[in-house]
Amino acid sequence: MPRRLRLVELDFASSAPVRLVFTADLAAPPAAVYRSLAEELADMPTWFSAVASATPTDGGASRTVRLRGGVRFQETIMAAEPGARYAYRIDETNAPGVRAMLEDWVLSPAGQGTQVRWTMAVDGPAACRLAFRLARPGVGKSFKDAMRNLDRRLTPARRP
Template sequence: MAHGLRPVGLDFTETAPLRLVCAAHAAAAPGEVYRALADDVEAWPRWFRAVTWARPVEREGRAGREVRLWGGCRFTETVMAAEPVTRYAYRVDETNAPGLRALVEDWLLIPAETGTIVRWTLAVDASAPVRLVLGPARPGVGHAFRGAVRSLDRRLADARGRAG
C-alpha cells in the first residue's frame, strides 16, 4: 500500500537525519550524463541494476517520475532540480516502502579534465528500523552507485561509438 511522504525542499540534502554521499568518475561529458539522467528516464533499468522500470510523468504541472526497484519498491517522484549539465534532483512523494518519511536524491555533475565527477546524495528521514538498516548498508549502496555510473559510462561510450 502506497503512502505519502513529507514534501521537503532541496535544502533537505544538507539537513536530513541520514545522508549517504557517493562519488564516481565517468569519462562522459557532464552534458551526456545529464541527458541520460534527466531526458532518458526510461533507459535507467539498462544501466542502474536496482531500477526495474522507470518513466517520466507530469505531476501537478511539474516534471516527475515513476520508478520501480528490485524487490517491489515503487516511488512516485517530483523533479526538484533539472539544471542541464550540472544537477538533477528529485523528491519521493509516494512509496510503498514502509518507514520512509522524506527522501531526496541529488545528482551533481562536476566537470573534470577527463569527464565528469558524479556526486550523488541520498537524503532520508525514516523510522528507527529503516535508519538501522540504511546506516550499515552504506558500503553496499556506494558499491551499487559506483557500478551504475560505470555501466552508464559504458553505455554512453557505446552510443558515441555507434554515432561516430
C-alpha cells in the first residue's frame, strides 16, 4: 500500500542520513543526457533495466515510476535545469521503511561528453538505512550499467 513520505527540499541531497553517490563519464553531450532523464521518460526502461515504466504526470511537474519487482514511486520534480540538473523528491511509495527520499542528477560538461553524478538521498529507521548502505554495491552496478546503456543509445558510434 502506498505511503506518503516526508516532504524534503533539494538540500536533502547533501544532508540525508544515507547518501549513495555515483558518477560516470559519458561521451554523449549534457543536453542529450538531460533529455533522456527528464523528457523521454517512456524510453527509460530501454536503458535503465531496474525501471519498468516512467510516466510524466501533472503536465511534467511530477512523474510516476515503477521498478521491476513492484516498487512504485510518485515523484515531484524539484529541479529541472536542461543540460545541468534534474532532481525529484519521492512523495509516495510502497517501498517499506523509507521515510524521505530524493534523487539528484547533476550533469557537467566533460570534454565533448558529460560527467553524470547521481545522488540517492534516503532517511528511514535504522534497519532501512542499513539496508540502503548494504545495497550500495548493487545500486552502483545498476547505475553503471544504466549509464553504459544510455551512452550506447545516445552515441551509436560507440556501440560494439
